[in-house]
Amino acid sequence: MNASYGIKSWLFTKDHKRIALLYLATITFFFFIGGIFATLIRIELLTPKGDLVSSDTYNKLFTMHGVIMVFFFLIPSIPATLGNFFIPMMIGARDLAFPRINLLSWYLLVIGGLFAIFAMVAGGVDTGWTFYTPYSTSYSNTWVIATALGIFIAGFSSILTGLNFIVTVHTMRAPGMTWFRLPLMVWSNYATSLIQVLGTPVLAITMVLVFCERTFHIGIFDPALGGDPVLFQHLFWFYSHPAVYIMVLPGMGVISELISVYSRKAVFGYGFVAFSSVAIAVLGFLVWGHHLFVSGQSLYAGMVFSFLSYFVAIPSAIKVFNWTATLYKGSISFATPMLYAFGFIGLFTIGGLTGLFVAALGIDVHVTDTYFVIAHFHYIMVGGTLMAYLGGLHYWWPKITGRMYPEGWAKLSALIIFLGFNLTFFPQFILGYLGMPRRYHAYSDEFQVLHVLSTAGASVLAVGYLLPAIYFVWSLRYGQVAGANPWKATGLEWQTPSPPPPHNFEETPVVTHDAYDYSTTVGEVIEVG
Amino acid sequence: MASEVHVETLAVREQFDTASQQKNASTLGMWVFLITEIMFFGGMFLAYTAYRSWYPNVFGAASRTLNATIGAINTAVLLCSSYTMVLAVRAGQLGRRKTIMLFLVLTIILGFVFLGIKGYEWWEKFEEHHVPGASFHLEGTPLQGQAQLFFSLYFAMTGLHALHMVVGVGIMSYLLYQTYVGKYTAEYYTPIDVGGLYWHFVDIIWIYLFPLLYLIDRHGPKP
Incomplete structure (x- = not known):
């Protein structure tokens, strides 16, 4: 990977490892941009009155936070x-x-990101990340088209990544690497690619x-010409619900790797975990209507979508139970990535269970467009995906860079993130249940205590995110040299030097064992610095 | 990039072990891409289907104003272009450079014929005030909004299709140039094969657009 130097060798690289690092730098940048918007939102919500920003500015803040975080951080995060x-x-x-x-x-x-940033700098966009019509098409005076164009272009990035993964997994496996010897990370990314495509x-x-x-006012979403704004919602959620699984499925793949390596055991029920990824990908396409319970959708459609949404709980629960069963009688070590894995399992479970609440027709009418929904999907997106992403980043950091991260600091920041996250978002469940609507910059006094708690949590969370940014950079120079396989893990990626040579392996490996075959290394304890 | 280990030739790129592995990857890649294209057009087909079933009378009346004869001629032109494309692929299999070029040129010409006829049809719509906008007017119905919706979808769908035709002609021209400089042989003609898949796909989209827009309910009652 260090075969050549200079800016050109990066900008014209075709090496998947270097491209991954380009992505890493890019999405980290977008994460902090999105984080700045989140910070401003939380500061505004400290007091019941709208005193920091006007309501128009606030609309732009939560829109840009959503657009940046969803399309430019979470979607590319783990896969790319x-x-x-x-x-x-x-x-x-x-x-x-x-x-x-x-x-x-x-x-x-x-390029898509540049369009989005241009829209922000030029004056922002205020439609919410969902771009609901007819507001986005007929009424909003903000930079809708530039933002939509940015999302359109970034979408093709996502499609091409998915296409590349599908073809790679089908045609490029090493001799002996059968489908059921693939690491679960590969299965879950394959399922993700299907959704992306x-x-x-x-x-x-x-x-x-x-x-x-x-631009042309063609009438397709305009009732005056016979069009239907709800058609937009159907089309939008046909992508954007499955997109939730684009964000969380790769995280589940990371967690399968982490649970296995830090309990020195094969993942319990490999086949079930593998196929549950595909099941989530398929079922994910059949549930978009649960975003339209209050949009005038027929009651029968609502019931069918509610019923189907419950089905998604089955493969998700299979994963959670199988991870837990993997731990049983395992030789567990509490390295930083494993802390993130534990955090993921707990937070994802809370996020998933509250997902069942909002999938139920009656309760959803009560909590629609409240902070309950906000808290629910942040438990999945941040508590799930982001925890898995950070866990994976710590786990593979020694392979990527050849250096260890500082274990003590890493554990501390994992703990800070877990506590900060819960303090930020748990109060929002209560806020929402009590009736605090989303997307308001002013609110009644009774909600202030919970909002202050949430903002306090967000400050803690921010510290937790800044720490890894600092110590990862520090470790590039001062970290302990890692060696090829510091975790004594079984995957092929650990059977080659760190960082890997340009063509990954000195010679193409031949696979003779299942994934996670720890039978030969049982009882070996990982050294944690 | 360790070129001393894997010499990069046009036939087999460095990430692949064998030529057949590379060909499988390219072909699968194009099929997956075509699936994304189906989903891309699918959004418009969905919108068209929904509104057609909501407003069958106005959509029927609007549809009957389309020139089915010209549409049928254009369908024939595209089917012929697919035939010449297949012959180009066959010539690629046999490694006959001049034959490949002949059929690619024919395919490109037929592509331009299709686009020309399509352009003429759009110009007709303009003359008849059937382009959505301030001067839009469709005879015989008070529901001008819904009639405009039909034509909006007509222009969006045929426009997107025509855009794909333009891209297709671009791809064919690139293949023509590559064939001219002798890049393709009986052992390596994958780009022609894969380009052919794309061309047939664009053809098939039209095969669905033609009956959906022009033919359904052609002889139905007047509005």
Whole structure:
């Protein structure tokens, strides 16, 4: 990976590992931009009156927070960085099937991001990240088109990444690497790719239609011409509900890896965990209507969508139970990545269970558009995906850089993030249940205590995110040299030097064992610094 | 990039072990891409289906004003272009450079013929005041809004299709140039094969657009 130097060797690289690092830098940048918006939102909500920003500015803040975090951080997060780096290595390949397309998809994300940033700088956009019509097409005077164009372009980045992974997993596996010897990280990213490939084009055409409606007023979402604004919601959620699984499925793959390596055991029920990823991908396409319970959808459609939404709980629960069963009689070590894995399991479970609340027709009418929904999806997106992403980043950091991160600081920040997260978002469940609506910058006095708690939690959380940013950079120079396999893990990516050579392996590996075969290394305890 | 280990030739790129692995990857990649294209067009097909079933009479009346004869001629042109494309792929299999070029040129010409006829149809719509906007007017119905909706979808769908045709002609021109400089042989003609898949896909989209927009309810009652 360090075969050549200079800015050109990075900007024109076709090496999947370098492209992964380009992505890492890019999404970290977007994460902090999105974080700044979140900070401003939380500061505004300290007091019941709208005193820091006007309501118009507040609308722009939560819109830009959502757009940046969803489309420019969470969607590319794990697949484009950890997936890009490790999927070829995990299957014993020299690179992805289409290295140039891989580089193109990074450029597309950057160009899409530039459009979004242009929209922010030029004056922002205030429609909410969901762009509901007819507000976004007929009424909003903000930079809807630039933002939609940015999302359209970033969407193609996501499509091409998914396409690349699917083709790579199908055609590039090393000799002996059968489908049921694939690490679960590969299975979950494969399932994610299916969603990216099938769902994202629908978002793209939806953005095209919004563009046409706003520019030429073609009437497709305008009731005055016989169009239907709810059609937009159907099209939008046909992508954006599955997109939730684009964000969380790769996280589940990371957790499967972490649980296995730090309990020195094969994942319990490998086949079930593998197929539950595919099941989530498929079921994810059948539940979009649960976002339309209060949009005038027929009651029968609502009941069917509610029923189908409950089905998603089954494969999700299979994963959680199987991870827990993997721990049983395992030789567990509490290294930093494992702390994140535990955090994920707990927070994802809370997020998932509250998902059942909002999938129930009656309760959803009560909590729709309240902080309950906000808390629910932040438990999945931040408590789930972000915890898994950080866990994975710590786990593979020694492989990526050849250096260990400082274990003490890392454990501390994992703890800070867990506490800060819960303090930020748990009060929001209560706020929402009590009736505090989302997207308001002023509220009644009775909600202030809970909002202050939430803002305090957000400050703690911010410290927790800044720490890794500092010590990861520090470790590049001063970290302990890691060696090829500091965790004594079984995956192919650990059977090659750290950082890996340009073609990953000195010679193409031949696979003779199942994934997670710890039978030969049982009882070995991982040294934790 | 360790080129001393894997020499990068046009035939087999460095990430692949064998030529057949590379061909499988390219072909699968194009199929997956075409699936994304189906989902992309799918959003518009969905919108069209929903509104057609809501407003069958106005959509029927609007649809009957389309020129089905020209549409049918254009369908024939596209089917012929798919035939010449298949012959180009076959020539690629046999490694006959000049034959490949002949059929690619024919395919490109037929593509331009299709686009020309399509352009003429759009110009007709403009003359008839059937382009959505201030001067829009459709005879015989008070529901001008819904009639406009039909034509909005007509322009959006045929426009997106035509855009794909333009891209297709671009791809064919690139393949023509590559064939001219002798890049393709009987052992390596994957780009022609994969480009052909794309061309047939664009053809098939039209095969669905033509009956949906022009033919359904052609002889139904007047509004």
